[in-house]
Amino acid sequence: MNKKSKSSSALNERQGIADTDLTNSSSIDALKKRRQIQPSADELVKGIISGDITALSRAITLLESSNPSHLEKANGILKACLAYSNPSIRLGITGVPGVGKSTFIEAFGLHLISQGKKVAVLAVDPSSSITKGSILGDKTRMEDLVKSPNAFIRPSPSGSSLGGVARKTRESIILCEAAGFDTIIIETVGVGQSETAVHSMVDFFLLLKLAGAGDELQGIKRGIMEMADAIAINKADGKNMKQAKLAKVEFSRALHLYPAKASGWQPKVRLCSALHNEGIDELWNMIEDFLKFTKKNKWFETHRTEQNKFWLLQTIEDRLKSDFYALPKVKKALEIQLQQIQAGKTTPFAAAEFLLGLQIK
Amino acid sequence: MNKKSKSSSALNERQGIADTDLTNSSSIDALKKRRQIQPSADELVKGIISGDITALSRAITLLESSNPSHLEKANGILKACLAYSNPSIRLGITGVPGVGKSTFIEAFGLHLISQGKKVAVLAVDPSSSITKGSILGDKTRMEDLVKSPNAFIRPSPSGSSLGGVARKTRESIILCEAAGFDTIIIETVGVGQSETAVHSMVDFFLLLKLAGAGDELQGIKRGIMEMADAIAINKADGKNMKQAKLAKVEFSRALHLYPAKASGWQPKVRLCSALHNEGIDELWNMIEDFLKFTKKNKWFETHRTEQNKFWLLQTIEDRLKSDFYALPKVKKALEIQLQQIQAGKTTPFAAAEFLLGLQIK
Numbered sequence: 042m043n044k045k046s047k048s049s050s051a052l053n054e055r056q057g058i059a060d061t062d063l064t065n066s067s068s069i070d071a072l073k074k075r076r077q078i079q080p081s082a083d084e085l086v087k088g089i090i091s092g093d094i095t096a097l098s099r100a101i102t103l104l105e106s107s108n109p110s111h112l113e114k115a116n117g118i119l120k121a122c123l124a125y126s127n128p129s130i131r132l133g134i135t136g137v138p139g140v141g142k143s144t145f146i147e148a149f150g151l152h153l154i155s156q157g158k159k160v161a162v163l164a165v166d167p168s169s170s171i172t173k174g175s176i177l178g179d180k181t182r183m184e185d186l187v188k189s190p191n192a193f194i195r196p197s198p199s200g201s202s203l204g205g206v207a208r209k210t211r212e213s214i215i216l217c218e219a220a221g222f223d224t225i226i227i228e229t230v231g232v233g234q235s236e237t238a239v240h241s242m243v244d245f246f247l248l249l250k251l252a253g254a255g256d257e258l259q260g261i262k263r264g265i266m267e268m269a270d271a272i273a274i275n276k277a278d279g280k281n282m283k284q285a286k287l288a289k290v291e292f293s294r295a296l297h298l299y300p301a302k303a304s305g306w307q308p309k310v311r312l313c314s315a316l317h318n319e320g321i322d323e324l325w326n327m328i329e330d331f332l333k334f335t336k337k338n339k340w341f342e343t344h345r346t347e348q349n350k351f352w353l354l355q356t357i358e359d360r361l362k363s364d365f366y367a368l369p370k371v372k373k374a375l376e377i378q379l380q381q382i383q384a385g386k387t388t389p390f391a392a393a394e395f396l397l398g399l400q401i402k
Numbered sequence: 403m404n405k406k407s408k409s410s411s412a413l414n415e416r417q418g419i420a421d422t423d424l425t426n427s428s429s430i431d432a433l434k435k436r437r438q439i440q441p442s443a444d445e446l447v448k449g450i451i452s453g454d455i456t457a458l459s460r461a462i463t464l465l466e467s468s469n470p471s472h473l474e475k476a477n478g479i480l481k482a483c484l485a486y487s488n489p490s491i492r493l494g495i496t497g498v499p500g501v502g503k504s505t506f507i508e509a510f511g512l513h514l515i516s517q518g519k520k521v522a523v524l525a526v527d528p529s530s531s532i533t534k535g536s537i538l539g540d541k542t543r544m545e546d547l548v549k550s551p552n553a554f555i556r557p558s559p560s561g562s563s564l565g566g567v568a569r570k571t572r573e574s575i576i577l578c579e580a581a582g583f584d585t586i587i588i589e590t591v592g593v594g595q596s597e598t599a600v601h602s603m604v605d606f607f608l609l610l611k612l613a614g615a616g617d618e619l620q621g622i623k624r625g626i627m628e629m630a631d632a633i634a635i636n637k638a639d640g641k642n643m644k645q646a647k648l649a650k651v652e653f654s655r656a657l658h659l660y661p662a663k664a665s666g667w668q669p670k671v672r673l674c675s676a677l678h679n680e681g682i683d684e685l686w687n688m689i690e691d692f693l694k695f696t697k698k699n700k701w702f703e704t705h706r707t708e709q710n711k712f713w714l715l716q717t718i719e720d721r722l723k724s725d726f727y728a729l730p731k732v733k734k735a736l737e738i739q740l741q742q743i744q745a746g747k748t749t750p751f752a753a754a755e756f757l758l759g760l761q762i763k
Binding site: 116119120123124126208211212215264295298346349350351352353356357358360361362365378379382383385386387388389390391392393394396397 | 477480481484485487569572573576625656659707710711712713714717718719721722723726739740743744746747748749750751752753754755757758
């Protein structure tokens with residue numbers, strides 16, 4: 042502010058002294074160099090099918106990359122791994138923040154491992170940015186599960202579009218299965234859209250709930266209840282027990298209002314306390330019943346076929362749309378056409394014809 | 403079979419005698435000629451905005467035609483009519499067969515006409531073939547309404563795809579509004595998909611139900627209850643009254659389980675007997691309350707804007723898809739790719755890439 046006497050002003054700052062280098066620059070260089078030596082696709086495939094978790098992680102990182110050469114490599118790995126995928130169970134788990142999802146997945150995962158299973162936990166969370174926000178980002182919340190050699194935990198891939206995030210997660214499932222993981226848990230936060238994506242990649246969909254105050258059914262996202270194969274009411278312990286039991290009755294009644302599922306399975310409600318490790322084994326027994334039931338009536342297999350077809354068509358349609366709306370001519374004209382519709386100067390159908398015509402011109 | 407003695411065989415048939423002409427061929431020619439003289443687009447527009455129902459019918463027939471030159475003419479008419487569309491109310495009415503939909507629409511329509519309204523009844527029924535099947539095809543079921551000069555009834559356009567049928571119906575709405583109809587009723591049978599299409603072209607969605615035996619909520623199609631702004635329990639008369647009242651309580655409870663509507667409107671349940679003309683006026687009063695409420699909170703207008711945008715994007719996306727899947731190369735390769743996915747030789751994503759690549763080759 043006072044240009045003339047800046048150095049004598051009280052606002053003057055002294056020249057700082059640079060911090061001395063606290064890190065060993067030669068070891069950083071060595072680390073960088075090591076990172077640059079990427080194993081070949083063949084090496085990664087061999088690693089994955091021998092159960093090497095580092096190879097699995099690296100391959101998933103390639104899948105998640107936006108670099109086209111990485112993607113090409115990833116597709117080769119994926120194709121090679123398809124032949125090695127083991128029969129697995131894919132479980133979707135959802136619930137709003139605060140429901141105790143991390144604690145539940147830890148208790149549930151450890152129970153499965155105690156039963157001789159190998160458990161991979163993936164996440165679909167389109168809201169998480171590159172930096173933070175992923176539910177699984179904070180692995181310290183699943184300390185015991187992380188330590189197990191039979192568990193693999195991977196946070197949500199980053200990405201702005203749900204379609205992209207979902208694709209990456211769904212392909213990661215295949216790699217995890219090739220690496221010998223027989224139980225794949227896909228976690229998501231209750232934001233509605235991502236549930237639909239997760240539902241279309243799993244065999245069984247579990248909704249975690251809490252026994253809250255007031256009307257138990259308020260605030261349930263549109264359609265999520267309908268997707269659930271089971272509702273687990275978590276934190277059913279101590280003082281919460283009475284409310285949890287009431288909630289169980291309410292949810293059971295609500296589930297009966299929905300039309301019968303294509304699987305023939307009648308959704309169930311169970312109580313559990315992940316913190317006290319209560320009800321976890323009963324929940325798993327119920328899922329085993331579900332698997333027996335749906336494998337016997339052939340739904341399990343036909344459902345997976347349908348899911349594959351769904352993802353094929355979905356990917357095609359997403360790409361057709363994104364390619365179209367990315368055309369500069371279309372981008373420009375879309376806004377104008379919308380205004381014209383608003384002003385009653387054209388119909389949505391005539392505007393669509395006009396915009397579609399821009400493709401070939 | 404016996405070539406030699408065909409004429410002497412017992413299987414021999416005598417030469418038939420041609421029927422004499424029972425119709426006057428010159429009057430048929432005159433009729434054909436008259437039909438060929440189609441009024442011009444301008445004449446039809448003039449007719450429509452002066453409220454001429456014959457002109458309206460003819461323009462809708464052009465809209466429904468698969469002949470490209472008819473379609474072009476129809477688009478011109480549509481564009482001209484947009485400027486004349488009156489503020490209207492668009493009501494969707496659905497209910498399974500047997501619920502008394504025709505009787506209800508007749509009683510309801512006649513009540514509206516007695517209030518000074520002009521009522522157009524259109525249908526969306528993708529299952530109806532060119533010949534029969536449309537709910538409104540049998541106009542004899544709405545004899546009194548048909549006779550009224552203030553009513554216009556049009557059966558569902560034919561078409562194999564719901565998208566096509568929906569487009570035609572939605573454009574017909576605009577023509578009806580230009581012809582001075584201020585209350586547009588869109589009727590559909592409860593087949594799930596067509597409800598969604600109808601819901602996206604109306605301001606208010608009414609679900610007709612019966613008080614049946616047993617659990618009232620069984621058999622309700624996925625998602626239809628959630629769309630309803632009101633449920634009218636029809637045939638609430640005589641011996642049915644007690645059951646209807648019970649059903650009202652059950653439906654009211656069920657409606658409360660759903661998340662709040664964007665309109666801010668709490669869906670209502672009403673009893674009525676279309677046959678005895680009871681409860682029809684109360685139902686209309688409720689719809690008027692809805693209109694006042696949603697016009698005051700601006701939802702009515704924003705909702706219509708959203709619907710226009712929805713139809714624009716929907717039309718574009720339908721066309722992108724149908725154009726893609728109609729490519730001969732894609733048709734051929736799709737089946738093979740699906741088989742390869744099934745055999746575990748490719749992933750849905752790799753197959754999608756492959757198929758999308760066929761577009762440009």
